[in-house]
Amino acid sequence: xxxxxxxxxxxxxxxxxxxxxxxxxxxxxxxxxxxxxxxxxxxxxxxxxxxxxxxxxxxxxxxxxxxxxxxxxxxxxxxxxxxxxxxxxxxxxxxxxxxxxxxxxxxxxxxxxxxxxxxxxxxxxxxxxxxxxxxxxxxxxxxxxxxxxxxxxxxxxxxxxxxxxxxxxxxxxxxxxxxxxxxxxxxxxxxxxxxxxxxxxxxxxxxxxxxxxxxxxxxxxxxxxxxxxxxxxxxxxxxxxxxxxxxxxxxxxxxxxxxxxxxxxxxxxxxxxxxxxxxxxxxxxxxxxxxxxxxxxxxxxxxxxxxxxxxxxxxxxxxxxxxxxxxxxxxxxxxxxxxxxxxxxxxxxxxxxxxxxxxxxxxxxxxxxxxxxxxxxxxxxxxxxxxxxxxxxxxxxxxxxxxxxxxxxxxxxxxxxxxxxxxxxxxxxxxxxxxxxxxxxxxxxxxxxxxxxxxxxxxxxxxxxxxxxxxxxxxxxxx
Amino acid sequence: xxxxxxxxxxxxxxxxxxxxxxxxxxxxxxxxxxxxxxxxxxxxxxxxxxxxxxxxxxxxxxxxxxxxxxxxxxxxxxxxxxxxxxxxxxxxxxxxxxxxxxxxxxxxxxxxxxxxxx
Amino acid sequence: xxxxxxxxxxxxxxxxxxxxxxxxxxxxxxxxxxxxxxxxxxxxxxxxxxxxxxxxxxxxxxxxxxxxxxxxxxxxxxxxxxxxxxxxxxxxxxxxxxxxxxxxxxxxxxxxxxxxxxxxxxxxxxxxxxxxxxxxxxxxxxxxxxxxxxxxxxxxxxxxxxxxxxxxxxxxxxxxxxxxxxxxxxxxxxxxxxxxxxxxxxxxxxxxxxxxxxxxxxxxxxx
Numbered sequence: 001x002x003x004x005x006x007x008x009x010x011x012x013x014x015x016x017x018x019x020x021x022x023x024x025x026x027x028x029x030x031x032x033x034x035x036x037x038x039x040x041x042x043x044x045x046x047x048x049x050x051x052x053x054x055x056x057x058x059x060x061x062x063x064x065x066x067x068x069x070x071x072x073x074x075x076x077x078x079x080x081x082x083x084x085x086x087x088x089x090x091x092x093x094x095x096x097x098x099x100x101x102x103x104x105x106x107x108x109x110x111x112x113x114x115x116x117x118x119x120x121x122x123x124x125x126x127x128x129x130x131x132x133x134x135x136x137x138x139x140x141x142x143x144x145x146x147x148x149x150x151x152x153x154x155x156x157x158x159x160x161x162x163x164x165x166x167x168x169x170x171x172x173x174x175x176x177x178x179x180x181x182x183x184x185x186x187x188x189x190x191x192x193x194x195x196x197x198x199x200x201x202x203x204x205x206x207x208x209x210x211x212x213x214x215x216x217x218x219x220x221x222x223x224x225x226x227x228x229x230x231x232x233x234x235x236x237x238x239x240x241x242x243x244x245x246x247x248x249x250x251x252x253x254x255x256x257x258x259x260x261x262x263x264x265x266x267x268x269x270x271x272x273x274x275x276x277x278x279x280x281x282x283x284x285x286x287x288x289x290x291x292x293x294x295x296x297x298x299x300x301x302x303x304x305x306x307x308x309x310x311x312x313x314x315x316x317x318x319x320x321x322x323x324x325x326x327x328x329x330x331x332x333x334x335x336x337x338x339x340x341x342x343x344x345x346x347x348x349x350x351x352x353x354x355x356x357x358x359x360x361x362x363x364x365x366x367x368x369x370x371x372x373x374x375x376x377x378x379x380x381x382x383x384x385x386x387x388x389x390x391x392x393x394x395x396x397x398x399x400x401x402x403x404x405x406x407x408x409x410x411x412x413x414x415x416x417x418x419x420x421x422x423x424x425x426x427x428x429x430x431x432x433x434x435x436x437x438x439x440x441x442x443x444x445x446x447x448x449x450x451x452x453x454x455x456x457x458x459x460x461x462x463x464x465x466x467x468x469x470x471x472x473x474x475x476x477x478x479x
Numbered sequence: 480x481x482x483x484x485x486x487x488x489x490x491x492x493x494x495x496x497x498x499x500x501x502x503x504x505x506x507x508x509x510x511x512x513x514x515x516x517x518x519x520x521x522x523x524x525x526x527x528x529x530x531x532x533x534x535x536x537x538x539x540x541x542x543x544x545x546x547x548x549x550x551x552x553x554x555x556x557x558x559x560x561x562x563x564x565x566x567x568x569x570x571x572x573x574x575x576x577x578x579x580x581x582x583x584x585x586x587x588x589x590x591x592x593x594x595x596x597x
Numbered sequence: 598x599x600x601x602x603x604x605x606x607x608x609x610x611x612x613x614x615x616x617x618x619x620x621x622x623x624x625x626x627x628x629x630x631x632x633x634x635x636x637x638x639x640x641x642x643x644x645x646x647x648x649x650x651x652x653x654x655x656x657x658x659x660x661x662x663x664x665x666x667x668x669x670x671x672x673x674x675x676x677x678x679x680x681x682x683x684x685x686x687x688x689x690x691x692x693x694x695x696x697x698x699x700x701x702x703x704x705x706x707x708x709x710x711x712x713x714x715x716x717x718x719x720x721x722x723x724x725x726x727x728x729x730x731x732x733x734x735x736x737x738x739x740x741x742x743x744x745x746x747x748x749x750x751x752x753x754x755x756x757x758x759x760x761x762x763x764x765x766x767x768x769x770x771x772x773x774x775x776x777x778x779x780x781x782x783x784x785x786x787x788x789x790x791x792x793x794x795x796x797x798x799x800x801x802x803x804x805x806x807x808x809x810x811x812x813x814x815x816x817x818x819x820x
């Protein structure tokens with residue numbers, strides 16, 4: 001099990017030593033990712049626990065079980081698709097080294113059961129993403145990266161304060177100590193990690209960072225790094241000190257799902273639309289924190305990667321990010337893959353998005369939650385109709401082979417998951433879809449971008465601190 | 480006794496750093512306030528490790544003295560290295576922004592971005 | 598609007614201050630750690646043996662940040678360095694400081710498992726001495742040692758060796774226990790693979806810190 005972590009990190013370190021030879025680094029990246037994929041089926045279908053170095057309670061423990069399995073699978077597919085797609089763009093060796101080390105670090109986060117180890121690996125993933133966001137050295141990317149750095153560091157320092165309180169009360173950093181810890185420590189641990197999730201008022205750095213990043217970096221951010229906090233929340237909710245969190249998540253998850261979809265409706269920039277819809281889908285995942293959330297995390301990663309890669313390549317070829325100007329200039333193949341990704345996002349039957357969304361909606365606890373989730377699905381359908389109803393051009397240009405290969409890989413996973421999990425009650429997903437198309441056709445002219453003053457640095461910091469105060473109040477009132 | 484005082488002072492240090500991050504208008508001052516927050520956390524962990532005693536845990540055969548706790552001290556070495564790396568990276572990003580806009584004021588920079596967006 | 602943020606921060610930290618309980622007593626782990634690893638300095642034993650997994654990730658953080666800083670600043674213009682005006686006494690003293698820091702680095706790193714010290718402290722000591730010399734006296738001469746001693750290749754090689762040795766220690770703990778038990782308690786030659794790891798970590802920290810400081814100085818100018 002520890003080879004899942006060591007092989008990508010070893011590949012990354014070798015690429016770091018040879019970072020001037022570009023083709024060698026590209027081959028090492030492809031070979032390492034495929035090797036990891038070959039080992040993966042033998043490791044993830046069992047429940048195993050090891051103590052690193054056999055030190056017991058003083059050391060670090062790693063374990064795998066079925067909450068972590070969908071995340072490990074999605075990491076592999078996303079990294080393979082990005083590596084194949086970036087062959088044409090000729091990045092230098094340092095980019096591949098960063099991507100491989102990030103792959104190993106994400107595997108380590110999903111396998112570890114020690115609180116301080118989670119801090120070190122989450123900081124390593126954050127530093128890699130800060131460098132990757134500003135990789136093309138433009139001022140806009142540097143500002144988005146600096147905003148993300150300041151908020152994320154403040155949050156992780158609050159997390160470290162919470163872990164210090166856990167150590168003072170139990171004497172070790174193992175995750176089992178969370179059963180007997182005070183409420184204030186659990187609020188600090190939750191609040192510190194909530195900065196990196198995509199929940200609405202906690203992380204307002206997200207739309208700028210995900211939309212200004214380079215083409216192959218946005219899928220990594222939106223599909224993998226956001227899922228770190230989703231996985232850790234699912235893991236923490238099973239301990240005794242975090243019982244107040246399950247009810248709190250229902251409220252803020254629903255709020256994030258509805259308002260995020262409404263903000264996505266109104267944006268003119270294609271990458272911003274995708275970034276707001278990430279916030280909305282994370283709200284979906286948080287509403288019931290159990291196995292259905294991890295499978296929705298898997299399918300969301302796959303179709304969000306497909307959408308970001310297609311949109312990124314189109315905007316690079318045509319030179320603009322506003323999707324109104326793409327009318328009549330897309331080629332047929334690009335339009336096909338854009339259509340498949342959007343249909344998976346809005347939950348059309350036979351795709352993987354429909355399977356996982358319907359499991360969440362049917363597993364929710366109360367009727368008003370179900371109504372709210374239907375409302376959010378309708379709003380998502382309206383916003384993605386903007387991409388579905390673009391017109392492709394009449395002439396046909398060929399797409400490069402590497403692009404086609406990566407898109408076909410992701411499309412295959414979407415349809416296989418959709419067909420394997422098909423149940424008959426999923427045909428009711430056609431109702432939000434058709435209502436959404438109707439609303440889009442009626443209100444096409446009345447939509448304009450909402451003001452985004454809350455994404456400035458000072459206001460997002462103040463919003464984050466206010467939300468932590470709110471959760472402190474909710475937690476202290478619940479006990 | 481000394482450990483408790485150190486822990487209380489470190490929490491006040493974190494409060495000062497957070498207020499500094501909210502109220503400053505200059506990017507470099509925000510980065511320095513973040514440095515204050517991180518140094519206070521390091522101080523708190525050193526205070527936690529003084530609960531067992533205040534003799535440094537370098538043993539020369541006698542196990543009956545009341546040594547300090549080695550685990551938080553060793554663990555916060557990692558934290559110090561990470562905060563140094565974050566400080567360097569944030570200064571590099573500040574240099575890139577300064578070279579483009581020749582100002583360190585947060586509101587001027589964001590107004591420039593709004594003008595470019597339209 | 599900012600007043601709300603200040604009130605929220607004061608509320609959070611006030612609640613934390615009131616509810617912290619600092620007087621619980623815990624078991625003493627020093628005896629268990631020192632008896633199993635046979636090394637007097639228990640702090641070095643913790644971060645190089647018990648929690649070796651975290652130390653590997655931390656070394657990776659440091660190397661990636663050093664190369665990342667060099668990559669992101671790579672395209673900016675360099676500042677001219679011709680007339681670095683200097684007082685002669687400052688040159689003499691900083692040269693002596695740099696030479697002294699080399700000796701102190703070797704002592705602290707090699708004796709890291711017997712007396713207070715270790716790889717991280719040693720690396721910072723050496724970097725302080727050399728960067729002070731470069732900043733105040735002669736930056737060109739200080740930065741020429743980087744190419745002459747081939748520190749770049751040494752740094753990449755040391756990262757690979759740290760990773761390989763740590764993997765061996767983590768996957769085969771029995772072998773390392775035998776190595777550790779075979780030395781005498783308290784001498785410099787005991788401690789298994791721990792002194793070797795200390796030396797490599799010290800070289801890595803020095804090279805990374807020099808690279809970061811050197812990039813900043815060469816872009817923005819000396820004093």
